[in-house]
Amino acid sequence: MIMTGQPALFRQTAFQGMAALVLDVGFFTSQFRLCDKIAEYLGDLVAQSHDDPARYANFSASLINEVIELAFRSVHSGDRVEFNLLKGDDSVYLRVGFRCSEEQLALLRTVDRSRGSTPFPEPARDLMALAHAVGVDVHTEIDRDDHITLTLEFVLSEGPR
Amino acid sequence: MNRISSSFSAEFDETNQEIVLSGKMRPQSPREMTGVIDVIQRSLDGSGRIIYLNVKRLTHLNMTAFNALADLLKIACRADPLRTIKVVTSSVIPWSAPLFETLASKEPNLSVDIYDSAFYPGQTFVEDESFIPILRTQTKMTWRHERDILPRHGLRDGLAVADICCGIGDFATLIRREFNPTRLVALDHSKKSLDYARRVAAEFGLNSIEYTYGDASQMLLADGQFDFVTCRHSLQIFDRPDVLLRELYRICKPGGRVYITNEKNSHCLGEPHAESIRWTYEQVAKLFSHFDMDVEMGPKSRRLLNDAGFDDIKVESFMVTNLDGDPRDFADIIEAWENVYAGQMAVRRGDPPEFIRRFRQGFKDHVLAALHPKGYAGWPIWAASGRKPY
Numbered sequence: 001m002i003m004t005g006q007p008a009l010f011r012q013t014a015f016q017g018m019a020a021l022v023l024d025v026g027f028f029t030s031q032f033r034l035c036d037k038i039a040e041y042l043g044d045l046v047a048q049s050h051d052d053p054a055r056y057a058n059f060s061a062s063l064i065n066e067v068i069e070l071a072f073r074s075v076h077s078g079d080r081v082e083f084n085l086l087k088g089d090d091s092v093y094l095r096v097g098f099r100c101s102e103e104q105l106a107l108l109r110t111v112d113r114s115r116g117s118t119p120f121p122e123p124a125r126d127l128m129a130l131a132h133a134v135g136v137d138v139h140t141e142i143d144r145d146d147h148i149t150l151t152l153e154f155v156l157s158e159g160p161r
Numbered sequence: 162m163n164r165i166s167s168s169f170s171a172e173f174d175e176t177n178q179e180i181v182l183s184g185k186m187r188p189q190s191p192r193e194m195t196g197v198i199d200v201i202q203r204s205l206d207g208s209g210r211i212i213y214l215n216v217k218r219l220t221h222l223n224m225t226a227f228n229a230l231a232d233l234l235k236i237a238c239r240a241d242p243l244r245t246i247k248v249v250t251s252s253v254i255p256w257s258a259p260l261f262e263t264l265a266s267k268e269p270n271l272s273v274d275i276y277d278s279a280f281y282p283g284q285t286f287v288e289d290e291s292f293i294p295i296l297r298t299q300t301k302m303t304w305r306h307e308r309d310i311l312p313r314h315g316l317r318d319g320l321a322v323a324d325i326c327c328g329i330g331d332f333a334t335l336i337r338r339e340f341n342p343t344r345l346v347a348l349d350h351s352k353k354s355l356d357y358a359r360r361v362a363a364e365f366g367l368n369s370i371e372y373t374y375g376d377a378s379q380m381l382l383a384d385g386q387f388d389f390v391t392c393r394h395s396l397q398i399f400d401r402p403d404v405l406l407r408e409l410y411r412i413c414k415p416g417g418r419v420y421i422t423n424e425k426n427s428h429c430l431g432e433p434h435a436e437s438i439r440w441t442y443e444q445v446a447k448l449f450s451h452f453d454m455d456v457e458m459g460p461k462s463r464r465l466l467n468d469a470g471f472d473d474i475k476v477e478s479f480m481v482t483n484l485d486g487d488p489r490d491f492a493d494i495i496e497a498w499e500n501v502y503a504g505q506m507a508v509r510r511g512d513p514p515e516f517i518r519r520f521r522q523g524f525k526d527h528v529l530a531a532l533h534p535k536g537y538a539g540w541p542i543w544a545a546s547g548r549k550p551y
Contacts, residue, residue: 054382126227
């Protein structure tokens with residue numbers, strides 16, 4: 001399921017912060033394997049309170065990896081990618097924020113307009129296709145002229161049993 | 162045909178017309194998929210009317226890899242509409258079936274089968290729910306010995322422990338109580354057994370055991386996580402124990418130890434009626450061998466651990482007997498063996514009634530030996546461990 005951006009939903013005071021990570025893109029983009037490692041690490045954190053943490057970590061990391069790869073392919077040298085894990089009552093939210101070009105931003109904006117439809121536009125096509133297949137909500141917020149935040153919502157009572 | 166990369170592989174089994182993908186497939190670009198694509202392409206070119214793409218052991222897949230596979234499969238489907246391509250996956254990998262189903266929905270001659278059996282040869286016998294009470298009794302009897310044996314193999318308080326092929330989780334519960342691990346993961350491929358394990362753990366207030374549904378030969382657990390990994394009575398029922406040992410080695414920390422137990426069924430013994438009992442258990446070994454399982458594995462533990470790359474290998478054996486606690490417990494175990502081995506496995510092998518009658522008699526004599534006031538009945542088990550080198 002794909003949902004449109006709801007910036008007001010993510011006032012961080014409404015949620016409990018679980019983890020925050022900021023990566024320098026210069027280092028990040030030269031090390032593709034970091035996508036994998038960060039995805040696994042964050043997936044483990046997301047899955048902590050699930051009743052099958054190992055499987056849920058694999059499930060969540062598959063999506064987190066796509067968000068990270070999207071950021072990896074989109075960011076400018078010298079920029080940063082910000083990761084925030086927030087816990088709500090029933091869900092864990094992963095927010096990934098990064099700056100990207102006007103062209104990419106324009107394409108990512110269309111994600112919001114293409115709610116529930118396929119094919120999804122580049123560059124978010126892969127992420128959205130996977131999220132759609134496995135039933136995870138993705139929120140997009142274009143919060144500044146050149147900055148986007150993608151949020152994955154993991155409902156802990158759903159997903160693999 | 163075979164291609165192995167650092168983290169993923171593709172193999173074609175011509176006999177079964179099956180392409181098997183396994184490992185962690187997260188390339189940065191489709192170019193890294195060239196070897197795998199080549200294997201799949203050549204397999205498709207030489208295939209018959211049905212070909213299987215088995216992704217049950219593909220634990221990670223990014224969309225770069227998925228798109229490369231999807232493009233190839235779409236082309237193959239359209240090039241030969243009369244050929245059926247079946248993607249075989251399992252419910253162990255949570256994203257796998259939904260993702261491949263999106264592809265299958267667009268190609269009429271592509272389908273997805275969720276296939277949760279045949280992870281190991283004896284799965285249908287071992288995961289039978291009626292076996293649960295007897296598994297509990299078995300663990301109760303072996304624990305009397307293993308509680309003392311485990312420290313000699315390096316288990317102590319405060320370690321990160323994984324119990325692989327945990328069954329109904331009773332051994333993990335005992336480990337939790339006796340050795341107070343910092344982390345305890347218990348993995349099995351039977352959802353029913355895991356449900357039972359979670360219920361029992363909840364009843365005892367043990368909420369820190371992480372039960373996980375998984376395939377022991379391709380686990381979702383990360384590398385080098387555990388100080389002590391146990392795998393009891395399970396290598397012997399896998400047709401590829403080397404594959405399972407490779408996974409146990411992978412999740413073990415350098416300097417940590419992997420502990421295994423296995424039997425040698427033909428050495429089960431009893432008095433009186435020693436000859437009848439000996440004959441029956443020799444037949445048990447042959448019966449398991451017929452189903453590609455090796456219940457004679459116990460004394461081979463040293464070689465298996467050595468071949469898997471472990472050092473500082475320790476091996477010892479112990480005999481569970483009717484003198485360990487209540488003899489009725491041992492008799493119950495033997496009767497359960499008779500029900501499964503003679504009642505199910507021999508029947509499935511197609512053994513004649515006369516053979517089955519004699520086969521059953523050995524179990525009955527073993528029960529008699531266990532319950533006889535002057536009798537003696539034994540079940541030998543080998544406990545072995547190896548250290549993962551630094």
